[in-house]
Amino acid sequence: MTELIILLIAIPVVLLVAGFGFLRSRASSRKSEVRSQIKDLRAQSEPAPINAARSVEEDISGGDAEVGVQDEAESSKPASFRERLSKARAGLSQAVGSVFSSDISDETWETLEEALIRSDVGIGTTTTMVSQLKKDAEANSITDPAELQARLAELMAEELADSDRTLKSSTDATTVWMFVGVNGVGKTTTIGKIANAEIQQGSKVLLAAGDTFRAAAAEQLGMWADRSGAGIVKGGEGSDPASVVFDAIEAATARGADLVLADTAGRLQNKSNLMDELSKISRVAQKASGEVTEVLLVLDATTGQNGLSQAKVFSEVVGVTGVVLTKLDGSAKGGIVFAIESELGIPVKMVGLGEGISDLVPFEPAEFVEALVS
Ligand SMILES: Nc1nc2c(ncn2[C@@H]2O[C@H](COP(=O)(O)OP(=O)(O)O)[C@@H](O)[C@H]2O)c(=O)[nH]1
Numbered sequence: 001m002t003e004l005i006i007l008l009i010a011i012p013v014v015l016l017v018a019g020f021g022f023l024r025s026r027a028s029s030r031k032s033e034v035r036s037q038i039k040d041l042r043a044q045s046e047p048a049p050i051n052a053a054r055s056v057e058e059d060i061s062g063g064d065a066e067v068g069v070q071d072e073a074e075s076s077k078p079a080s081f082r083e084r085l086s087k088a089r090a091g092l093s094q095a096v097g098s099v100f101s102s103d104i105s106d107e108t109w110e111t112l113e114e115a116l117i118r119s120d121v122g123i124g125t126t127t128t129m130v131s132q133l134k135k136d137a138e139a140n141s142i143t144d145p146a147e148l149q150a151r152l153a154e155l156m157a158e159e160l161a162d163s164d165r166t167l168k169s170s171t172d173a174t175t176v177w178m179f180v181g182v183n184g185v186g187k188t189t190t191i192g193k194i195a196n197a198e199i200q201q202g203s204k205v206l207l208a209a210g211d212t213f214r215a216a217a218a219e220q221l222g223m224w225a226d227r228s229g230a231g232i233v234k235g236g237e238g239s240d241p242a243s244v245v246f247d248a249i250e251a252a253t254a255r256g257a258d259l260v261l262a263d264t265a266g267r268l269q270n271k272s273n274l275m276d277e278l279s280k281i282s283r284v285a286q287k288a289s290g291e292v293t294e295v296l297l298v299l300d301a302t303t304g305q306n307g308l309s310q311a312k313v314f315s316e317v318v319g320v321t322g323v324v325l326t327k328l329d330g331s332a333k334g335g336i337v338f339a340i341e342s343e344l345g346i347p348v349k350m351v352g353l354g355e356g357i358s359d360l361v362p363f364e365p366a367e368f369v370e371a372l373v374s
Pocket residue numbers: 065066067068069070181182183184185186187188189190266298325326327328329330351352353354355359
């Protein structure tokens with residue numbers, strides 16, 4: 001008798017769980033595709049064992065405050081939007097959750113607009129998205145908070161859907177990716193992370209120490225070269241950055257390397273100097289046996305709107321092909337991604353989620369938005 005009762009309860013429960021599982025797996029097949037791509041990248045980005053456990057202070061005496069690399073234990077943690085966006089989530093997800101938790105009124109939409117603007121989404125994009133959401137809600141009589149939240153996430157992902165985020169390579173010359181941006185945003189760290197990921201995928205990578213302004217800059221890059229297994233070409237302190245990049249490209253071609261990652265100094269004190277220096281590097285790189293296929297502007301997500309004005313200056317002086325948004329792990333202003341794309345028309349291609357060697361991931365709008373608002 002008891003067995004019969006247990007069986008009668010167990011059968012519907014099993015059927016229910018199986019059915020739910022099937023629905024979920026269909027809905028999340030796209031997501032899991034993305035997750036597995038990111039997981040692959042993470043798996044490939046395991047830090048190289050050489051010197052990785054040493055701190056940068058050992059490598060660079062009298063180290064600069066902006067210089068810093070975490071130890072191996074920290075850096076081998078996989079990065080995911082969901083885990084690392086706690087600050088940005090705290091700003092937006094909670095606000096969105098509380099907006100939709102009460103009855104929908106005009107105030108709901110205003111509060112939602114405020115929350116989006118506060119997280120740096122930008123007024124234009126915010127207004128467009130919220131009025132679309134309001135229209136959808138009214139047309140379909142949506143009052144369920146979870147449904148509204150999901151629809152908002154969809155609208156946000158759609159806003160970011162059209163950009164081409166692939167990093168381009170040259171087909172007939174040595175590929176050169178240049179990294180530009182003000183001091184301290186994370187250029188050198190990003191180069192180390194990208195070198196590591198590209199090497200894990202089988203590329204031969206050479207770093208060009210084009211920040212010749214401080215001796216410590218080349219040493220810091222040298223440490224990333226050791227950790228990732230990349231080669232490096234340095235010049236003397238104060239030497240011409242363009243000639244360092246030229247030498248690196250020639251060396252890469254001679255050694256059969258696939259990719260040159262060129263570091264640059266980030267002095268923004270004089271726009272015409274910056275323009276001269278960056279355009280000279282780019283010109284010289286084209287004259288050598290290389291082709292600059294990416295000029296990546298590195299922006300610090302914690303600087304919010306300030307980062308946006310930096311971005312404007314750089315995109316005026318050099319043809320920026322993409323943004324690497326760093327320190328998103330420490331930023332409450334995740335919405336800056338929307339402002340960069342809508343106001344500057346530059347795609348965010350990669351995102352930094354920590355200081356470790358594997359803490360850089362391709363920017364994936366759906367995954368990002370899901371982590372941000374749900
Ligand atoms: N939390 C966090 N810190 C980062 C990230 N990227 C870089 N950093 C840190 O930012 C500081 C400056 O980085 P660096 O690469 O020297 O900047 P650069 O002057 O532009 O070359 C260092 O302490 C890095 O560890 C990131 O995505 N998240």
